[in-house]
Amino acid sequence: MLLMQLDDQKLEKAECHVVKVLEQNDFKLSKIYVVSKSIAIAVAAISQYQKKNSRKFYEDKKHKPLEQWPKVSHGWSHMQNERKDSLRPKNINKRNKKLYPIQRFTVGA
Numbered sequence: 001m002l003l004m005q006l007d008d009q010k011l012e013k014a015e016c017h018v019v020k021v022l023e024q025n026d027f028k029l030s031k032i033y034v035v036s037k038s039i040a041i042a043v044a045a046i047s048q049y050q051k052k053n054s055r056k057f058y059e060d061k062k063h064k065p066l067e068q069w070p071k072v073s074h075g076w077s078h079m080q081n082e083r084k085d086s087l088r089p090k091n092i093n094k095r096n097k098k099l100y101p102i103q104r105f106t107v108g109a
Contacts, residue, residue, distance in 0.1 A: 002042055002045060002046055002049075003046070005042055006039065006042045006043070006046070009035055009038055009039045009042065010039065012031075012035050013032060013035045013036060013039065015028070016028045016029070016031050016032045016035060017032065020032065051067075054068070055068060
């Protein structure tokens with residue numbers, strides 16, 4: 001039902017734009033804004049309905065799509081990366097220290 005309504009509103013908006021180009025009727029010009037708002041409302045309602053159904057479908061599944069993951073801030077994601085870095089095996093750091101030792105230079109007197 002909403003999709004049919006959306007198609008009708010899009011056709012009406014197209015007609016309004018044709019009238020705007022031909023400069024025939026002022027009433028249609030003012031109607032463009034109203035029709036655009038109603039199209040936006042219909043699209044928002046459709047997307048909310050789809051998201052609700054998607055959540056219902058994936059609620060007992062092991063893996064979920066990215067859009068259903070909990071939102072995290074920039075700082076929180078960086079904090080998670082620091083934690084992962086600390087959990088890396090220590091022998092990698094030992095190997096790097098052996099391969100790339102700190103270079104010490106002495107000043108000749």
